[in-house]
Amino acid sequence: MKYDYIIADSHADAIMETKKKYGDEARIINSKIIKTKGAFGLFKKNQYQLLVSITDDEHLKNYKKQLGIVSTSENKTTSSVEKKNTEKINNNQTSNNESIDNNTVKMIFENLQKIEKQINNNTENRSSSKHKNIEEIKDILLDNEFSDDFINNAVKEMESKLSLSVIEERVELHKWAYDYIQGKISEIVGNDEIIYNRKKNVMILIGPTGVGKTTTIAKIAANSYKNEKKTVELVTIDGFRIGAKYQLSIYAEHMKMKLHFAESNLDIEKAISLSDSDVILIDTIGRSQLDELKLVEMKSILKLRNVEPVFVLAISATTKPKDIKKIFKNFDIFDFTHVIITKNDESESVGGILSAAIEKNKQILYCTNGQRVPNDIEKSSVRLLMDRIRGLDSSIYLMNAVY
Ligand SMILES: Nc1nc2c(ncn2[C@@H]2O[C@H](COP(=O)(O)OP(=O)(O)OP(=O)(O)O)[C@@H](O)[C@H]2O)c(=O)[nH]1
Ligand SMILES: [Mg+2]
Known part of the structure; x- marks a missing residue:
């Protein structure tokens, strides 16, 4: 005390x-x-x-x-002895804590390494489960700019339907791929009878700016008259742009066809009802797929009573794959059923447009391949579209060639 x-x-x-x-x-x-x-x-x-x-x-x-x-x-x-012991215990506890921490970190690290190894193995297994011949076909489809969905479906079919002996035979697999693409394309080849088979046929061409709508209208008009022996009249709702007005006037004058400038659906309806031609082709204003408001505005002008027009989307073969999807989606407000692929002469691949057409069930009507009116346009066909597919073994093309 x-x-x-x-x-x-x-x-x-x-x-x-x-x-x-x-x-x-x-x-x-x-x-x-x-x-x-x-x-x-x-x-x-x-x-x-x-x-x-x-x-x-x-x-x-x-x-x-x-x-x-x-x-x-x-x-x-x-006590001083106890103090020393306490300090010792404290020190031990600290080092224990440290060693627990170190051990935990080490354990976590080792586990992470194991997980990483497993993931790598799985990836290797997965990719090794894809035969190199399948990988080659995949690359060819990619090179042709087919969409991911198209490629995945093709690979799934290859893996589920083909025996290993077919997959092992490179040329056999190329032949299978050719037939697969051909099968898909044959489902979307349209027939231009759609614009001739009725008493009064109305076709409206829509599409993004500058894809070649007016030029294509002129080509179709000339060929309808020359090859199909149809009488044709032209209507444009693009009359307020001086250049556009002049462009179509020149064609109409040259082909001796009537041309109407319309600003409203009433104008279009009037032109159609007064017309006694077999085919009425309507040219529209190029609209960006991003300008949804303008697209809706144009839709209201093209809403016609007592007429059942065929809406056709013009899309350039040079369009970037990611824009193709957007164009198909945003122009769908017009309920277009057919597609014209323009500017084929300026692009190597059409896989993106074909994939979108297959996915959305739209028919390809024509392909245009140059600026010359009326020559640079062809009716769509399986052969025409298959000729655009590149990269398969040359023997497959020889096998499918027509002499
Ligand atoms: N290389 C190539 N050029 C084309 C083809 N079709 C049209 N063109 C050219 O593309 C340019 C635009 O053509 P237009 O017919 O005015 O295009 P548009 O879609 O009516 O354009 P907007 O009315 O402004 O939206 C012109 O220089 C045409 O000659 C084609 O198939 N191949
Ligand atoms: Mg135009």
């Missing part, structure tokens, strides 16, 4: 001082007022004196606390 005197100016200050020095454990044995001398022993003043007792343990604890050796939460008495 240790005893101490605590002296302060007030009773409260004395208690505070005790608490500060020994914490809550000190016990007040007695308190009294004492007279103490001021500076130079001249002035005497009253002060409060507390006699407090502190156990040695408490004293030591508070002493250590003051020195910052043990945490304030420590309640037990700690």
Whole structure:
């Protein structure tokens, strides 16, 4: 046990001082007022004196606390030996914690490595499960810009329907791929009878800006007259653009065909009802697939009563694959049933447009392949479209060639 005197100016200050020095454990044995001398022993003043007792343990604890050796939460008495042990234990705990942390990190790292290895194995297995001949066909389809969906479906069929012996035979597989594409294409080859088979046929050509709509209208008009012996009239809703008006006027004049400029559906309906021609071809304003508002506006002009027009989408073979999807989607508000692939002479691949047509079930009506009117246009056919597929083994093309 240790005893101490605590002296302060007030009773409260004395208690505070005790608490500060020994914490809550000190016990007040007695308190009294004492007279103490001021500076130079001249002035005497009253002060409060507390006699407090502190156990040695408490004293030591508070002493250590003051020195910052043990945490304030420590309640037990700690001898110097125990202190050393405590420090040792503390050190061990720390190193244990560290080693647990290190071990955990190591374990996690090893597990991650295992998982990564498994993923790699799976990927290898998957890709190795695709025969190199299948991979080659996949690359050819990609090169022809067929869509991912088209390619995935083709690969699925190859894997599920073909025996390994066919897959192993490279040329056999190329032949299968040729037949597969041909089968799909034959489903979307349109017949231009659609614009001739009724009493009064109306065809409306829509499509993005500058794809060749007006030129194509002129080509179809000339061929309808020359080859199909049909009488033709032209209508345009693109009359306010001076250049566009002039462009179609020249063709109409040259082909001696009537040309109507329409601004509303009433204008178009009137032109159709007054016409006694077999075929009425309607040219429209090029619209960006991104300008959905303008597309809706144009749709309202093309909403015709008592007429069942064939809506045909003109799309350039040079269109980027990602734009093809958007064009097919946004022009679908017109319920177009047919497609004309323009500018085939400017592009090597038509896989993107063919994929979209297959997916959306649209028929390819014509392909245009140059600026000359009326020559540079061909009716769509399986052969014409298959001739655009590149990269299969040359023997397959020889096998399918027509002499
Ligand atoms: N190489 C090539 N050029 C073409 C073909 N068809 C049209 N063109 C050219 O493409 C350009 C645009 O043709 P237009 O007929 O005016 O196109 P459009 O779709 O009517 O254009 P907008 O009315 O402005 O939307 C012209 O220079 C045409 O000669 C084609 O099949 N091949
Ligand atoms: Mg035009």
